[in-house]
Ligand SMILES: NC(=O)C1=CN([C@@H]2O[C@H](COP(=O)(O)OP(=O)(O)OC[C@H]3O[C@@H](n4cnc5c(N)ncnc54)[C@H](O)[C@@H]3O)[C@@H](O)[C@H]2O)C=CC1
């Protein structure tokens with residue numbers, strides 16, 4: 001079994017660069033299924049598990065972790081607090097810990113910046129996330145779906161710089177200068193939906209190049225998509241119900257794309273824009289003060 005390399009965060013903690021995610025909507029709520037998927041992922045070396053309060057499946061992940069028998073310190077568990085208006089983060093963290101059956105979280109993320117009601121609300125939620133670190137219940141803290149203006153809002157009052165910003169990232173959503181802005185502030189970047197160009201956003205301008213590179217390196221196009229993110233030192237979060245596919249993904253640590261190939265995919269990708277439904281889901285559930293969407 002290939003062991004997954006790690007990346008050092010700005011707080012000194014190490015994060016495995018390839019994660020198994022539980023955000024696929026049709027997993028939500030079915031604990032037995034989730035527990036089986038968790039076991040499968042852990043058995044295949046995926047020790048970084050990406051969860052969230054909103055996915056409604058932390059209990060299933062917790063059951064899978066317990067059943068795996070893998071020592072806690074060998075796992076890296078990320079979960080996310082919704083970040084809704086006036087949310088009590090400490091209570092949300094305790095609920096997540098209880099469901100997961102854990103006494104600490106490796107990485108606790110503020111899921112979205114736009115549901116906190118206002119910039120001041122966002123600063124307050126980040127202050128509460130910072131406070132979780134002091135309790136020892138959380139090793140690292142970070143954010144998700146933050147654009148530059150959201151980061152600038154929390155920088156005004158933050159005592160701790162987020163360790164990571166988890167964003168949708170693939171050739172059709174490269175976010176302009178956002179990755180370099182994060183890097184400038186020593187914030188690592190994580191990619192969700194890294195395979196959008198070969199799943200929901202197909203057909204598109206990178207198709208031919210993905211196919212050529214898959215042939216050249218003797219891997220699948222999905223593995224090219226994951227490798228493209230990893231080449232940019234981006235923590236990559238994927239998922240699959242298929243054990244065969246998951247096993248194949250560890251091929252990404254056995255080959256490298258050249259800098260020219262990485263650049264070619266980036267340039268081709270800029271010819272198309274695609275954004276998945278993640279942000280829309282969260283907007284519908286918790287509102288978005290930036291676009292004026294309110295929820296009852
Ligand atoms: N922070 C956030 O707001 C969000 C975080 N996430 C996290 O990221 C994780 C991964 O997100 P995804 O969008 O699922 O990632 P992804 O882009 O890696 O897609 C994974 C899906 O692609 C399928 N797939 C892979 N290769 C394929 C191929 N050749 N043909 C057809 N289908 C193929 C897999 O079976 C799986 O269903 C989630 O589980 C969740 O943990 C996801 C959305 C939002």
Ligand SMILES: O=CCc1c[nH]c2ccccc12
Nearest residue numbers: 023024025054055278281282
């Ligand atoms: O994480 C972001 C979007 C997402 C993926 N799965 C679900 C399930 C329920 C709410 C939001 C999401």
